[in-house]
Amino acid sequence: MGDMIKGNEAIAEAAVRAGARLYAGYPITPSTEIMEYLSWRMPEIGGTFVQAESELAGINMVVGGAACGVRSFTASSGPGMSLKQEGITQLYDEELAAVVINVVRYGNGIGTLHTAQCDYLRETRGGGNGDYRTIVLCPESIQEAVDLTGLAFDLAEKYRTVATLMTEGALGQMMEPCELPEFKEVKRQPWGFDGKYSYKKVGIFDRDSMKEAVLLNEKHDLIKANEQRWEDGDIEDADYVFVAYGLPGRSTKGAVEQLKAQGHKVGFIRPIIAWPFPENAFAKVNPNVKGFITVEANATGQLVDDVALTVKKSMKSDIPVYCLPYVYGIPAMKAIQEDFVKIAAGEIKEVY
Amino acid sequence: MAKSKKIAEIAKKTSSFCPGCGHGVVIRLITECLEELGQDKNIIFGIGVGCSSLLGGVLETDRLHCLHGRAGAVCTSMKRVNPDNIVVAYQGDGDAYSIGLAETTSAAYRNEKFTAILVNNTNYGMTGGQMSNTTMPGQKTTTSPMGRDCAITGNPIKFPELVADQFNAAYVARGAVNTPANINKLKGYIKNALEAQINGEGYSVVEVLSPCPTNWGMSPLKAMERIENELIPYYPLGEFKTREVK
Ligand SMILES: Cc1ncc(C[n+]2csc(CCOP(=O)(O)OP(=O)(O)O)c2C)c(N)n1
Ligand code: SF4
Numbered sequence: 001m002g003d004m005i006k007g008n009e010a011i012a013e014a015a016v017r018a019g020a021r022l023y024a025g026y027p028i029t030p031s032t033e034i035m036e037y038l039s040w041r042m043p044e045i046g047g048t049f050v051q052a053e054s055e056l057a058g059i060n061m062v063v064g065g066a067a068c069g070v071r072s073f074t075a076s077s078g079p080g081m082s083l084k085q086e087g088i089t090q091l092y093d094e095e096l097a098a099v100v101i102n103v104v105r106y107g108n109g110i111g112t113l114h115t116a117q118c119d120y121l122r123e124t125r126g127g128g129n130g131d132y133r134t135i136v137l138c139p140e141s142i143q144e145a146v147d148l149t150g151l152a153f154d155l156a157e158k159y160r161t162v163a164t165l166m167t168e169g170a171l172g173q174m175m176e177p178c179e180l181p182e183f184k185e186v187k188r189q190p191w192g193f194d195g196k197y198s199y200k201k202v203g204i205f206d207r208d209s210m211k212e213a214v215l216l217n218e219k220h221d222l223i224k225a226n227e228q229r230w231e232d233g234d235i236e237d238a239d240y241v242f243v244a245y246g247l248p249g250r251s252t253k254g255a256v257e258q259l260k261a262q263g264h265k266v267g268f269i270r271p272i273i274a275w276p277f278p279e280n281a282f283a284k285v286n287p288n289v290k291g292f293i294t295v296e297a298n299a300t301g302q303l304v305d306d307v308a309l310t311v312k313k314s315m316k317s318d319i320p321v322y323c324l325p326y327v328y329g330i331p332a333m334k335a336i337q338e339d340f341v342k343i344a345a346g347e348i349k350e351v352y
Numbered sequence: 353m354a355k356s357k358k359i360a361e362i363a364k365k366t367s368s369f370c371p372g373c374g375h376g377v378v379i380r381l382i383t384e385c386l387e388e389l390g391q392d393k394n395i396i397f398g399i400g401v402g403c404s405s406l407l408g409g410v411l412e413t414d415r416l417h418c419l420h421g422r423a424g425a426v427c428t429s430m431k432r433v434n435p436d437n438i439v440v441a442y443q444g445d446g447d448a449y450s451i452g453l454a455e456t457t458s459a460a461y462r463n464e465k466f467t468a469i470l471v472n473n474t475n476y477g478m479t480g481g482q483m484s485n486t487t488m489p490g491q492k493t494t495t496s497p498m499g500r501d502c503a504i505t506g507n508p509i510k511f512p513e514l515v516a517d518q519f520n521a522a523y524v525a526r527g528a529v530n531t532p533a534n535i536n537k538l539k540g541y542i543k544n545a546l547e548a549q550i551n552g553e554g555y556s557v558v559e560v561l562s563p564c565p566t567n568w569g570m571s572p573l574k575a576m577e578r579i580e581n582e583l584i585p586y587y588p589l590g591e592f593k594t595r596e597v598k
Contacts, residue, residue: 021433022429022432022433024425024429048429048432048433050428050429050432052425052458053454053455053458054454056422056425056454056455057422057424057425057428057454057455057458058425060418060419060422060425060426060455061425061426061428061429062429063416063418063419063422063425063426063429064398064416064425064426064427064428064429064430064433065429065430065432065433067416067426067430068396068429068430068433068434070433072429072433086419086422087419087422090419094416193396193414193416193430193434193437194414194434194437195393195394195395195396195413195414195434195436195437195438196393196394196414197362197393197412197413197414199414206409
């Protein structure tokens, strides 16, 4: 077992070890320690750190670094992530590889400082203009955050796209023992700008979007086929299957253990990658399951839509899908158990 | 017999600017300078949105069409990660001084070591001639139909003066493309700016007063006269900060 380390700092160090050599960003709680850490760490290892004048500038600096083939990334939260959508859609459009970290906090507009999962729909759908998705990785622990940070850079380059590490305020702020990965050799992408015009990218005025659309769908199909990741437990004979990711996913696993000890037939699916959604996980679920239950830290229920769509796609469409949205924070195992009893008793209605 | 000058290798493709537009001249000057300095195979452009983006279709070089206003940020990181390449931001006044004022000013403020060539045609050309931060007092545009009223819109911005006065930039100048003499001087400014970058001296910027006959509703010749009679008195030409070459 490794040393105790704070989530945000572990993520920053993991990015450095994964070969990231450009960070540009603007401070916002609860993500700020990532940039503070990199303000000394990047120069120490010969990388580039820029304290940008805004999130818009920060993500556009990532665009510049990524265009030169350098592993580049930024981090933010709520309102800052809204500003970054502009650059994210461009990174995707130019097929540039980059990583964006959202340490999610609760709220619309300027938001609050509470830890939450209210950006699920934005991160999995893409909040900027156009037709795009980013690969979205959502860790439940600091160790997993570290592992997924390295994976995020690898996947971004493999598919020439943006990978989003969608973590939560509490995970960024808490400390856990963690094993950091070895240093990766720093490699530049061969297609990055070198001033010699060896990578001939056409500008938007010469493009054929009809042809690009076909390629774009092929790429998405490939990502969907290859990159579904999840953890599951006891779903083959469950009456009810919980679906939750991140820190609520972790407490849901605990609640499932306790419910099983009380004799309930329950299981869980914890998406580790939220886009592409782990549809394959649902193939193993008991065909006679009585319902799916999402556990979420947001107000309206967001993950529940993907679960309902997946149930419709891969199972009988009349299986009820319930949602337990706990607004912000990490739902307590006790609360999840109590609400489960209400669902089983018909006191909480299904969403779909 | 007049000698015809050779067009730089990297800018041989035809452009689609309006007749009498100044952009083409500026691009020609930049690419000539790059070739003369032996940097034409060592160049990355961050190109703005607007008519300046038509440059993208002309060039045979590394170039990125940046989001509207953000070339200052994009070029910042391009130059930081590729310090041996020459990096040039090419933007219009709407791009650099309105939507991208923060990115443009902040790059200058941080003294980033790239070169900005900012084409000031006193309006948003590409979108049909709306008012920009450099539109002249009383100038009619599609969004200042009665003429720009500076009492409610502020005064036209003088970016080179701001940079020269307040920031520790390496080189700051303003040129114009209205006469052969001014074009020759402008070429000197662009070359100085690029040399400042080659020597790693810091941020270099050249603003260019350039005609937009289409949106000014003038013949190309009248547009040149407007630059001489109206723009230059407000936007003086020259080097505001010269290089301290040791
Ligand atoms: C975010 C965004 N807002 C608005 C536009 C529309 N737009 C395209 S070009 C332009 C004006 C560009 O003007 P300027 O920078 O002065 O360049 P010029 O066309 O005069 O060379 C605008 C507003 C855009 N492309 N992106
Ligand atoms: S609209 Fe104006 S700036 Fe644009 S190409 Fe035509 S003349 Fe040039």
